Amino acid sequence: MNEFWQSCVQKLEQDLPPQQISAWIRPLVPVAYDEDRAVLRVAAPNRFKLDWVRKNFVQQIETLASEWYDKPVQVSFELASSQHAGAGRAGGVAMPRPPVASATQEAPAASAPAPAPQPTPVAAAVTDGVHDRSRLNPELRFDNFVTGKANQLARAAALQVAENPGVSYNPLFLYGGVGLGKTHLIHAVGNALLANGTGVRVRYVHADQYVSDVVKAYQRKAFDEFKRYYHSLDLLLIDDIQFFAGKNRTQEEFFYAFEAMVAQRKQIIITSDTYPKELANIDSRLISRFDSGLTVAIEPPELEMRVAILLRKAETEGITMPEEVAFFIAKHLRSNVRELEGALRRVSAYARFHGREVLSVEVCKDALKDLLSVSNGQITVENIQKTVADFYKIKVADMYSKRRPANIAMPRQVAMYLAKELTQKSLPEIGDLFGGRDHTTVLHAVRKISDARTKQTELNHALHVLEQTLKG
Numbered sequence: 062m063n064e065f066w067q068s069c070v071q072k073l074e075q076d077l078p079p080q081q082i083s084a085w086i087r088p089l090v091p092v093a094y095d096e097d098r099a100v101l102r103v104a105a106p107n108r109f110k111l112d113w114v115r116k117n118f119v120q121q122i123e124t125l126a127s128e129w130y131d132k133p134v135q136v137s138f139e140l141a142s143s144q145h146a147g148a149g150r151a152g153g154v155a156m157p158r159p160p161v162a163s164a165t166q167e168a169p170a171a172s173a174p175a176p177a178p179q180p181t182p183v184a185a186a187v188t189d190g191v192h193d194r195s196r197l198n199p200e201l202r203f204d205n206f207v208t209g210k211a212n213q214l215a216r217a218a219a220l221q222v223a224e225n226p227g228v229s230y231n232p233l234f235l236y237g238g239v240g241l242g243k244t245h246l247i248h249a250v251g252n253a254l255l256a257n258g259t260g261v262r263v264r265y266v267h268a269d270q271y272v273s274d275v276v277k278a279y280q281r282k283a284f285d286e287f288k289r290y291y292h293s294l295d296l297l298l299i300d301d302i303q304f305f306a307g308k309n310r311t312q313e314e315f316f317y318a319f320e321a322m323v324a325q326r327k328q329i330i331i332t333s334d335t336y337p338k339e340l341a342n343i344d345s346r347l348i349s350r351f352d353s354g355l356t357v358a359i360e361p362p363e364l365e366m367r368v369a370i371l372l373r374k375a376e377t378e379g380i381t382m383p384e385e386v387a388f389f390i391a392k393h394l395r396s397n398v399r400e401l402e403g404a405l406r407r408v409s410a411y412a413r414f415h416g417r418e419v420l421s422v423e424v425c426k427d428a429l430k431d432l433l434s435v436s437n438g439q440i441t442v443e444n445i446q447k448t449v450a451d452f453y454k455i456k457v458a459d460m461y462s463k464r465r466p467a468n469i470a471m472p473r474q475v476a477m478y479l480a481k482e483l484t485q486k487s488l489p490e491i492g493d494l495f496g497g498r499d500h501t502t503v504l505h506a507v508r509k510i511s512d513a514r515t516k517q518t519e520l521n522h523a524l525h526v527l528e529q530t531l532k533g
């Protein structure tokens with residue numbers, strides 16, 4: 062594992078800028094590799110870094126681990142205990158240890174014993190520098206956010222809020238699929254406000270972290286401090302609010318923070334993977350609050366925007382990318398910006414490794430072979446199943462399974478409908494590809510979804526996004 066980790070860091074160094082390596086990769090510590098389950102445990106020094114690497118680097122590390130161990134490896138991130146401190150930097154390997162309790166578990170029953178007091182994240186936040194305190198990433202700004210049809214409304218709303226926090230749209234609720242720039246945009250608002258230098262109190266928090274803060278405040282009986290901190294902010298940026306689902310105590314606390322902040326004209330910006338009314342297991346009074354400001358969608362980027370993003374990112378990284386190369390990548394990779402960034406890193410590392418000065422379409426074809434075979438421009442039933450499963454956050458396997466809960470049955474019908482609409486396959490062929498279902502089941506799904514789409518705006522919107530993602 063030690064050897065793997067050293068090679069992994071070296072490979073990442075070829076792909077990522079040095080600041081990212083020192084900020085996010087070097088502080089990580091490999092904890093243990095479970096050979097039987099093919100799971101590699103990696104510890105991060107704090108919750109912020111944990112969330113960040115989980116979100117931004119898991120794919121790269123899993124790919125490298127899978128190559129190294131020659132089988133699909135899952136990487137599981139966790140918070141470091143004191144045993145791990147420093148081991149990563151020294152390149153040493155920490156011994157396996159008992160798993161860390163999930164920080165996202167909801168507040169325990171009132172009788173739960175309180176653990177020994179430690180500095181709370183709230184207290185820690187007060188002692189850090191301004192960016193650490195706000196948890197903003199200074200790299201995510203308006204000036205490096207590429208705009209196109211898919212995100213122009215969201216950007217305009219975010220700019221408006223940055224100019225008039227607390228008075229224009231409160232809350233601003235941004236929603237959209239993975240990797241489309243929601244996090245980037247809300248950091249941009251925070252950074253713009255900090256840049257004004259008026260001493261505003263800004264805090265970015267991932268919903269998962271907020272849940273964890275509620276749990277800690279509960280355990281340490283520190284709710285007053287918790288409330289004081291959150292209620293005192295001028296701008297609260299809360300990412301991926303769908304993670305509040307089923308966390309009742311968190312929702313209650315957030316409701317009070319929300320009411321207090323909005324009453325004092327303090328700005329709140331929320332992101333989510335779906336629009337407010339579609340959020341599952343969230344209290345209806347919160348949903349109605351979320352909808353009371355401005356709700357804006359970010360959609361998957363269209364071709365021209367994908368090209369612009371690639372050219373812009375290549376320029377920033379000092380990579381010479383001819384337009385035809387950008388068009389080639391953008392035509393084939395259509396789902397989100399994170400995927401484009403990954404492709405750019407891969408292509409440039411490949412070119413560097415093979416001593417090619419200028420990127421060419423040939424280099425891209427080689428470097429992105431596996432990605433391109435999945436999305437070679439053709440719409441297949443497999444592509445549709447994967448895209449729809451990603452969109453609705455269900456497993457691809459549920460497309461073939463016999464399970465029928467509504468949250469699975471509906472996406473499956475959507476996928477069948479799209480398969481009929483976008484491929485040449487017959488109803489029986491589609492039925493076969495959905496776990497051997499009868500053609501009448503497919504016909505029923507096609508009729509049901511095409512009828513529902515004419516009556517339900519949100520379903521129509523979702524289908525539009527899916528069609529656009531699949532067609533490119």
Ligand SMILES: Nc1ncnc2c1ncn2[C@@H]1O[C@H](COP(=O)(O)OP(=O)(O)OP(=O)(O)O)[C@@H](O)[C@H]1O
Pocket residue numbers: 201205206207208212237238239240241242243244245246301334370398399402
């Ligand atoms: N319009 C854009 N211009 C430049 N970079 C972008 C744009 N949109 C997204 N990105 C970049 O793509 C990556 C993914 O974006 P981001 O993390 O903001 O997505 P997200 O919508 O928050 O996704 P998730 O739902 O997974 O949290 C980031 O590195 C971000 O900087």
